[in-house]
Amino acid sequence: MNIAQNAAASREAAAAVGMVLAWHAAQDPDRPAIISGxxxxxxxxxxxxxxxxxxxxxxxxxxxxxxxxxxxxxxxxxxxxxxxxxxxxxxxxxxxxxxxxxxxxxxxxxxxxxxxxxxxxxxxxxxxxxxxxxxxxxxxxxxxxxxxxxxxxxxxxxxxxxxxxxxxxxxxxMYTSGTTGYPKGVFRREAPPVAPLQVKLAETAQFRPGEDMALVTGPLYHAAPLALNLVFPLNAGVGCVLMDKWDAEETLRLVEEYGVTHTHVVPTMLHRMLSLPSEVRSKYDSSSLRWILHGAAPCPAHVKQNSIEWFGPVVFEYYAATEGGGVFVESEEWLTKPGTVGRALPGVELVVVNDAGEPSAANEVGTIYFKAPAQGRFEYFKAPEKTEGAYRGDHFTMGDMGYLDEDGFLFLTGRSAEVIISGGVNIYPVEIDEEILKHPAVFDVAAVGVPNEEWGEEIKAVVQLKEGVAPSEELKQELLAFAAERLPGYKRPRSVDFTDDLPRMPSGKIVRRAVRDRYWQGDKKI
CATH class of the missing domain: 3.40.50.980 (Rossmann fold)
Structure with a gap:
């Protein structure tokens, strides 16, 4: 066994008992591990x-x-x-x-x-x-x-x-950030084997201990920032810069100041950085970035496209959750399938199930299920009824909906609780959001179903405007016309409301249910 093999073996032995940071400290005790305010x-x-x-x-x-x-x-x-x-x-x-x-x-x-x-x-x-x-x-x-x-x-x-x-x-x-009821602890009685997603992340990150620096963009109590922004690079010997509160320009400033090479973001962050004035974006050197990982929510195709054009082919996407999963796509592959979140990694079994409980055909929307590993399956802590509701035999779901195309690429359309049913037709709001977000006045949007006596539900776009853009009746009509040019009739919003802000989970996901419920409860203020 050569020196490199000896070092790797000793590092793995340290990691097996939670001492991998001690191993790095022994190699280079003065190497920066944490930088924060x-x-x-x-x-x-x-x-x-x-x-x-x-x-x-x-x-x-x-x-x-x-x-x-x-x-x-x-x-x-x-x-x-x-x-x-x-x-x-x-x-x-x-x-x-x-x-x-x-x-x-x-x-x-x-x-x-x-x-x-x-x-x-x-x-x-x-x-x-x-x-x-x-x-x-x-x-x-x-x-x-x-x-x-x-x-x-x-x-x-x-x-x-x-x-x-x-x-x-x-x-x-970790506790799930559910939108209704108390959060649920995701508990495992034994450690699962190394997940295919972990392997893929390590392959693409290509950390260089002592040279690289990672940026923590989200609150560390959340599963993804904790695992992907902090523990992943830190255990690899790469120091982390902690942001106390996320801000688009501050992100770019920190990237330049510390030569940040790796970070994990949510799509909202990409959108907000792209929305910065061009003179602000060009003020900072972001060329050190080699690995920008995102997930947590569907990313509008134009946001992803523009991010790749700006940062280069260093944007990677995954689809998984606290409970598990493992779908991944690199920039080059995504460009051939705009809008996809990737394909299931080797060793990950994914199935999309339609309303009849059968595997969906190619391009047919259904509920997404993953096969749970034989070892280390999750359960909801002290909530067997919730655990049972998440599983279908050996498969589990996070409640997300989407479809697989003919080549096995997965596309997300939203969550089962977010589907708009108008005249008996299922309408997926993510597709509507994506088109309205292309309007230059729109900062963010949530399409929701609101009561309609004839159709059951009709589509309303609740829009947060960019700073400096004033709401008006004329702008509402402009947005409706803009959507009508880009969406088939049954997917077009019938009305637009403006709001100063949209409710979000800490991960950045819009809590669409909270937006929708106001209209069904008679309170139209967001």
Missing amino acids: AGRRSYGELNARANQLVRALRRAGLQAGDAVALLCSNRPEFVEVVSACQRGGFRLTPVNWHLKGSEIGYIVDNCEAKAFIADVRFAGNATEAASMAPAVQARLAVGGEIPGFVSYDDVVSPEAHHDLDDPVLGTQM
Whole structure:
């Protein structure tokens, strides 16, 4: 075995017990690991703090298998907790800090957290949440004082910082960002095998430790930013720049300042960067970018096309979710099939099922199912009825709809709960959104079905205009005419409403159900 093989083997052995960051720290302790407005950490510093935090949590009574809930903004302490859980054998649940205190409390209690670590920025909600989770043994406050919590720094700093003698690989249990009811914990009783999507991501990312830099664009409590913006590059030896709040121009500025090579975004981010004035876009050098990954929501074809023209053939797309999946497409292949999210990777079984429960024909819309792996299948934590509803035999669905073309490329059309049914015809709003987004006055749009006595539902386009564009009756008529030129009659909006903003999940997805429900409940304000 040569030196490179020895190094790879030792790295894999370290990763198997959650110590891959320790391995990188041993190679180059001064290499930047985290850069943020709230502080920086080298690999050596991050590794030391992770060791200290594990010892502090053990001192508080936590053991391998116990749960840790984390309510924290994008700052170094978030990464310290992730790294500590990775090697301490703890099950980490990052919590969406956009939720209300009672909703946070539900998750902290539901995940059976023994430790609750909270950012002072969310002190009020953290206090309310803690009162709902009596099983919590350790409450640690990051960045300041929270009533009923002890200082994170005071608890961590006295502990020894050398590597653990007995590391245990930890796990994560993310909660789905559902639009109705309480979120569900995605739980696995055993680790699944390395997924084909993980292999493909590594092949295309081609990380160069010590040279590359990744940019974290989204909130780390969300599954995709945590896995793809942070853990993926960090475990490969690539440092990460953390954005506290996403902004289109600030993204470009950070890319230039730090020579960012890798990032993960959602389609809304691409759209908003493309919407920047040309003089702003040309002000920054983005040529360092070699890998821009996106997913989470359907990307309008013209947005993807323009992104590839701007950044080059470095835009990669995946379709998957917390529950699993594995569809992928590179820029060159996408250009031959505009609008696709790719083909199922080798080892991934995908089927589209029509309303009759049969596999759909080519180009026939249906519900998308993936075959679950034999090992490490997900279940919804303490919710067997919800788990059962997600599976169809050995296959599971996230509720998305789409179709496979004759070459096996997948196209998304929306979610089953978003379908507009007008006169008995299924209409998929994503197709309508995509055309209206091409109008120069439109910043974003959500097409929804609203009540119609004759047809059941009719299509309404709820439009957010670009900054500086004033809403008017004339513009409504212009947008209707614009849509009529591009869409067949049954897909054309019958009306347009303007709104200052559209409700979104933290991932950037528009919560179309929230837009739609206002019209069915008699409240037309968005």
